Amino acid sequence: MDVFPLPALAALAFILGSLIGSFLNVVIYRLPAGLSVVWPRSRCPHCEHTLSPAELVPIASWVLQGGRCRNCKAAISVRYPLVEALTAALFSLSAILHPVFPDLVFIWAFIALLIALSFIDIDTKTLPNSLNFTGFFLGLLGAGALGFPHSFQTALEGGLMGAGLVALFAGYGGWLYNRFKDAPREGPFGVHLVHLAAMLGAWGGMFGTMGGLWLGSLGILVGLLNASLNARTGKVWALHDSLTLGLAALAPLAAWALDLSPLESLRGLLVSAGGMALAGMLYWWLRNPSDKVEPPSSEEKPEGYVTVMGYGDVVLAGFLGVWLGFANLLVAVFIAVFAGAVIGLVMRRYGGDNQIPFGPYLAIGGLVAFFYGTALVQWYLSYIGL
Ligand SMILES: [Zn+2]
Structure with a gap:
């Protein structure tokens, strides 16, 4: 036009x-x-x-x-x-x-949300749910109504798998970093449910997309039942991380050994983990819709457990996944990790305060990948001779 x-x-x-x-x-x-x-x-x-x-x-x-x-x-x-x-x-x-209109209006909203999220993350080390979920649902709306920037299915899958990727990075990272110690139990809806859903999705996925879909949905259903059990009894019933994360990691290997589909197993793992993580964050957001950042209290952090990433990064990855699709989200994460390493080194070299959170890097990677992700992937593939 x-x-x-x-x-x-x-x-x-x-x-x-x-x-x-x-x-x-x-x-x-x-x-x-x-x-x-x-x-x-x-x-x-x-x-x-x-x-x-x-x-x-x-x-x-x-x-x-x-x-x-x-x-x-x-x-x-x-x-x-x-x-x-x-x-x-x-x-x-x-x-x-x-x-192109109205695509451009959606792109402007995408840019504005990422700028606000980045600076709030730098200031407060938090990523407001209101902005993250606005981006997530706006992206789904654009894909569903305009087919922009891609189909609704690509957007939804990208969002779930993006959130799942970062949720499991945090889950496995925390588990390894804390020497297989169980994460703090949070009720009714905590990370243990994400790990449970991930494990079921990984074992279902190896039987192909339908298997992944059924067992992934079953995983999310079991997770929701677990959450309502927690809410009713006032306790937190959870399987130990060593069990769920260990079994989840075994699924792609088993798929490979049984001549089933290891890639579909990984897809089931990510979709289920992302679906559960986003459902959990949506639950906590609806329970407390304010984005006010409370001053940190000493009681809140369980002693001796270090988390690798905040769940704000998980929802941001879901938001970006919707807009980028999963392939370009991987490009964005790659750029984010690379930029984080370079800027971290420079800041250490010059004695700066090396405390920039991951959100702004993800935002930069997301913007670059949104416009150039596909071109970068094609350039890389031809560079390595494919
Ligand atoms: Zn003044």
């Missing part, structure tokens, strides 16, 4: 992006504080002076005021104009790369 010539569209996208970026600054600041993102109007955090329209022009106001409040002259962080400029640049770039 050629409504605008491309340069005009890119310029309009830049202006729209800077305005959305200005709103994202508000979201990034207020959402973890448990405040409304639409009311009241923006104020200077130092002198409480309500900002006038002239002080709210993205990027320009900050530059013209020399980075200071017009009323009290307190310094305003350079991060505000940077978030606005970043959003503007990415909106503009995406308009050039994919000038």
